[in-house]
Amino acid sequence: MSGVGRGVPDTGMVIAAQRGNPHALDDLVADSLPLVYNIVGRALRGHVDVDDVVQETLVRVVRHLSDLRDPEAFRPWLVAITIRQIRNWEQHRRTALIRDAGVEAIHEVPDPAADFAEVTILRLGLTDQRREVAEATRWLDSDDQELLALWWLEETGELDRADLAAALGLSASHAAVRIHRMKEQIQTARTVVRALRGRPGCNDLRVMTSGWNGTPTPLWRKRLARHVRDCLVCGRYREDFLPIDRLLAGLPLLPLPASFGDQAAAAVAAHAGAATPHAAAATPPVDPAGSGASWTPDPSAVDHSGWLGHLFAGSAGKVMVAAATVATLVTGALVVTKVTGSPPSSAAPPAAEASVAPLEVTPSATPSPLPPTPKATPTAKPSSKAPAVGPAVSSAKKGVAVWDFNGASQALANSKASWYYNWNTGHPGITTPSGVQFVPMIRDPKSVTAAELTRAKAAGPYLLTFNEPDLAEQANMTPEAALDLWPQLVATGATLGSPAVAWGGADAGGWLDRFMSGAKARNLRVDFIALHWYGGDFNTTNAVNQLKQYLTAVYNRYKVPIWLTEFALMNFVNGGQRFPSQEQQAAFVTASAKMLASLSFVQRYAWFGLPATDKDQSGLFRTGTEATAVGRAFQAAG
Template sequence: MSATGRGLPDIGLVVAARRGDQHALNDVVAASLPLVYNIVGRALRGHADVDDVVQETLVRVIRHLPALNDPAAFRSWLVAITIRQVRDWEQRRRVALNRDAGLDAIHNVPDPASDFAGMTILRLGLTDQRREVAEATRWLDPDDQELLSLWWLEETGALARNEVADALGISPGHVAVRIHRMKEQIQSARAVVRALRAQPGCPDLRAAAAGWDGNPNPLWRKRLARHIRDCASCGRQGATLLPIDRLLAGLPLLPLPPSLSAHFPSAALPPAAAQPAGYHPSDPAVGHTAGTATPGGVPVDSGHGLADLAAQPHGLVPKLAVGAAAVVLAITTVVVVQQDDPTAPSWAAPPTTAPIAVPTPNASLSPSARPSSKAPVAPAVSSARKGVGVWSFGGVSQALATSKAGWYYTWGTQHTGISTPQGVTFVPMIRSAENVTDAELARAKAAGPYLLTFNEPDLAEQSNMTVEQALTLWPRLMTTGSKLGSPAVAWGGAEPQGWLDRFMTGASSRGYQVDFITLHWFGAEFTTTTAVNQLRQYLQAVYQRYKKPIWLTEFAMMRFGGGGQQFPRQEQQAAFLTAATTMLGQLPYVQRYAWFGLPATDKDRSGLFRGASDVTPVGRAFQAAR
């Protein structure tokens, strides 16, 4: 549409956290926690030390964040630190086992409440072959559990292959080889799981498993798989196994456990997300993932220092009652990076010659360090994922700040007349072919790490471009060095041989960079449940086709035709926005979303504000969305 008519923290939050913003650092920790928990929990196979390792990871992240060279690389940096902590834990465990072999049973006792295979089956409602895959992961070699934790997240869309490679410290090609071997092990384990469950079952298999204690392990996987390969009856059980990649694609992150989310609600889904519109227990595509923190949403106990916290056994979950925010406060009070710290990450910038001290609001500041009383107050951004399309109107800057949006765009490379609130990021767009100029590209490069591209090229009244024209201009957009979104088609993003499909095919064949898919969606069906289901199905179909993160940059309820646009009642629009954003929070591959749009006029009746502070019912729903 014309400008006149959405996991992990955004780079803006990371930048603010590095500069000492207390709320931003709290948000960064909260937004990072679900990913860290999923990596650690699966890599440690639900061991009782999961909480300890998650705590150690977050402590290292906060301690070394000021030294991070590139805020845009925060996610890769976070994953690398997490894997390093997992490896350190494994090394400590092996040393302990060698020293005290008689305690082997104790060291290897998993926490029943943290068994990731079991929780994945139970809490994501997996069925049939997806259930078998989750169970098969229990049989993997220990060294492959670490790889599995990353590959699983890659398949959900939460990580990219280069991030997996960076975390493991190997090349993407080597990652591919290791993943291939690991998938062969899982496939073998799936056959074992299915054969063991078969009724009435194979007598020879029961005899082969006579000495097995019932606990899955790599040794018994190999023994039982050997029988299955040689047994005609058991071999038939594995004849209908679907490829693992198809079964895991789009599977959401496992939500934080109740013991954690109860004390850290800002890192968990709201209760309404438990059963989204159209949810059915047998639908494996519906699950839960964590949202982003609300600033100040966790009580802070400033009496706990970093040393006290780190010394606590299994410290993270119990301590989160006084919060992960207590971790944040303790470390942001004084963050010291020692010059000779042997544990400093190799990918961080060299530590400064002096300690880095980040004051909290309660710290004593020198007159020169005290913030000016005239400094603008940061808005209560409720989610870095949540954005809005903006064009100028009376009071636009105040309305944008009041909306609690984490980002916005203007269908251009500038935001003339619009003041960007603190904590909010502006994302530029190269709207059409006529905007591919040196001046516009320079402004886009300077505006930030992301770049939106050609707006609805499949419509004559918008950028009106052929696929070949867009592909010809694409190398010039690549010169900005930005993360590039695909052209945002008006519809048909998942259609074979549609505009977007032909563009993506051409970009792939030419080796062009496309970092995420940009989509628009307007629902002509004004029933909330139906509209939310249609939007979810569209997003899932697009992700299945391209396997790239998605930005939904225009969406609302709106019908076209009959000489104009038709809108539902404001209350209906608000109900749809609430249900839709809840659903979007459950799709980990939807990185950002933007409502259409900020102004509410007689023409654009899906808008959020009629003026600087005149918020519509839809605007109030947007303010509450995450």
Template sequence: MRTDHGSDPGTGLVSAACAGDPQAVEGLVAQSLPLVYNIVGRALGGGQDVDDVVQETLLRVVRGLDRLENPSSYRSWMVAITVRQIRDWIRGRAQDRETREPVELAARFADPASDFASLTVLRLQLDSDRREVAEATRWLDEDQRELLSLWWLEETGELERAEVCEALGLSGKHTAVRVQRLKEQLDVARTVVRVLAARPACPELSELIQGWDAVPSPLWRKRIARHARGCAHCGARQERLVPVGRLLMGLPLVVPPAGLQQAVWATIAPVVPSAGGTEAGAPGSAGPRTRGAHAAGWAAARRRTPGRAGHARTVTAAVATATVVLGAFALVHYQGADRTAAAPAGAPTAGSAGTSAGTPTSLSPSPSPSAKKKRKEKKEKESKPSASAGTARASRAPGNEAAAPAADPVVSSPRKGVGVWSFPGMSDALSRSGAGWYYTWSTAHPGIAASGGADFVPMIWGAKSVTAQALSEAKAAGPYLLGFNEPDMSAQSNMTVDQALDLWPRLQSTGATLGSPAVAYGGDRAGGWLDRFMSGAKQRGYRVDFIALHWYGGDFRTEAAVEQLRGYLSAVYARYHKPIWLTEFALIDFSRGTRYPTDAEQAAFLTSATKMLAGLPYLKRYAWFGLGTDETGPGTTLFRSGSALTAEGRAFRSAL
């Protein structure tokens, strides 16, 4: 039976929505979104298509409201539509795999933490047993995910068994048999998760998984489970499994991502009729209408609306400019959000001489990103490490200030990110940049208010950063963790391959989706630092989920620079066959001191490069170097003098 966690919109709201009241339709969509998002997310295992399927599902729900005869059956009807939409998507994906190689390639290299298991762990802050269940869902067969999405919500109290049966089109007895089989396979998958995470690792298991690419699959589930059943070391870990239903009981829904509410409404609004035949929310629109009067309005609205979720993709830029996010769907990106609030006047801030209890004094646990410049200009005064040196990578010659911020639209994308160091107005600049994520070369982000919807990604900078506090902060910050920063550079984390490998299990212990150490150069070279690290990680049975890379181009011709970047990324992918994050890139020539292109040249490169990156299925995220500085003159930053938008800043705001 559904508990108080269940959110039934009530027949009054449903009736008003069916009668064409735009406000009622919007309220109904808002109440339906979390349930639809959780069903779709878990059924599809997460990924970039979840939002599209959610939008298409709710669009079909709204389009069908005028044909819903019994408002009290709305929830069952909506869930059934959701399941049909999921099945349509799966069939379409199977056809695409047969006919379009690029789609198959993109699916193969899905973002490793875009799956719903990681989102569940992150957003619900699960304990160890519940975390194990969430991670075990990755190991289920694809045809079981649909049932999982519904049964999970039944166990958490959001759905009733009758609603599950109706959505599946099965009898109660048949549904019970399928659920029992699902539980059995889920327990097998929990054992697989448990033995893989065990420390010390089983030597025989480590040898067995030498050829495994770390991607959960039915074949490897069977192999690992078969080993666990016959292994004395691993067999004991199959005991004392808490019944999965007990673990799920009372869990809340996973919160939809910030911005999905606006994206859904932008997709749906054109099909919502109003009394004057205008779009919902337009001048002249009216309130509820009679049942007899609204049919023509629904039909007219449907005629002026695109028929597929492709419409949703065209509203991204418009949605990104929306400033109102319903509180019910706000996502807390950082556990303990009070730490991210802007400091009061007079309070110590990042990079200041003072400290507050438990708060680092700078955004980096080591010399700031400007230390990279040392590799070519060790004698320059500006490259000396400093606790407050969170400024630009190199000194800049005097120059004109950037023009006032333009009123151009901001394109929001979870793929595009930016490196952030301390400068006045950094929180405001971050929210204006359009970045979907950011990092600070640290596990903390003091002085940066969590605004603008950008997600924080922590980094373990170097050997001295591997502390209990840093690992705890990394675990709390989210599903991703970036590894060591330029360990191949003496001016950066300066680590040997063996030193990095010895510390790697401590980074793995966070449970995060883990990026490789980001080398400064040579990531594509056989026998290079990264190549030796990846070979050692494979030999030791360590997990590396994606490759992090840095790239700086000294050729300021746009076409040539973009092609050089493409070639480097392609070569790295060909060597490791793992998703790639480009976590630092820009045009800087280090061959003769430090030389920058003009802002116009930098902006042209940024625009062309990001278009190229959008076409690489294995390139999952990128981060420009960097957000801003209080210095003047040529450089690479998006903002200068605190809040002045540069030419490259305007290019970044428009980038995909």
């Protein structure tokens, strides 16, 4: 399968992290951790050293991030570094075994709580043939374990074949041959797994395994497979196999264990650091994915007061906010909840200095025009409570528009949204849950002040801009006025979204078209398009198709990634609003989320909105814990 990189950061985040934005660096590491953990865990088969290898990999990534010349190549670069660290670990382990042959058992004992096949089965809730595939991986030859780690992620959609081949240093054709051979081994092992679990089972098989200790090995795979192939009783277990790629397609990344990093925190704090920027500049960088000598952190070379400091420290279960220095990594055990679901789009925003893409005139879709949509402005004081902790987010694209209400913080945590915004540069009264990102907004011309711009810059790598400038009740400004103020927004260094028009984003000569043409003429940067859409047709199929047509038309005109920052079903008639039933709205949430996940140029979307009131009947939560039917559909959406 061709992967889409569901758990990997977009290019804009990489660029912001390279430029020294600490929030972007935090997010970059947090978003990379699940992928690294899944590769290392499966390759090492849950060995007790998984924590150490993951930590050393991330230290290496941060240390050499500035050396990455093509931010769009971050994913294969990350995977290559991970494979290099796995191979370094294997080399060190073999050396230790030769030196300490008498204590071989100590080195070979796996962590019984981290058997990756069993953890995969339990945490992903695998049943039937998917469970058989996971169990069959225990029987592979040891040389195939790192290939398995990458191939599993290819089949589940996290990597593509080019990433896999590059990480292993193979051509695509050579990688294909190795994968074919490994899949044959897994298929053979599936027959063994079935035969051993069969009831009433085969008497000859029971006799054959009477002296076996139960540990899967390649040797026993070959012996048992030979018996299954020749045995009339066991032969029936070789039938009715579903293809492996169909069984693994769409599975999420394996969630991080709740205690991940606890045991290794003290050790890493003692040695996992990097030189300060000054020292790094004086030392030629080493290619972290190269083929040179293996790398091992040198405790004597670590400057813990410098820019990296301690990678893992403190309690597990959250990624703490980093210190405001150029490359402080993540203070916390890096156990985050952003581990499953759909990816950020592979269509990443352009580099910060890039000009707007050439404009192309194409037929525009015609969404229902939007009259004003009032938004509440939070006025409550900032909460002093600890961050709300909710279930793991289910999609890196999925977000929600939020304003303060009783229980807003808990509702946000329970929503499984990965990001949110509230039409402001701060979020007073709303506590950001662990693993969720707040995105600031410069809402209107009056918000373009030094204080607001400073607050927006500090809030994170992305910045939303003028809200519905084409409506008098909202930002109410001309494209020329927005362009005059735009250089001040560019100066924040953030990844910038266009003003979010209420309607007509694909129309030639419309508000957005005039703004984008003006940005191109003035050589002003616009990194992604922000759009709003409200559907007046409550038929699910029609509504989803209309939304898809609109988004596609806008993308075809500007060729810039899209954030859909407000959307729902809502029919504006005679100056009022008519809403669908809860069941209709919920059906639209489910179907539109699948559609949006399939559009590579849609990087993020945000439902309107979190609170459910008599006025805002598309809302997700009535209280912090009471979800509407729409809210339950949103929670389940991927």
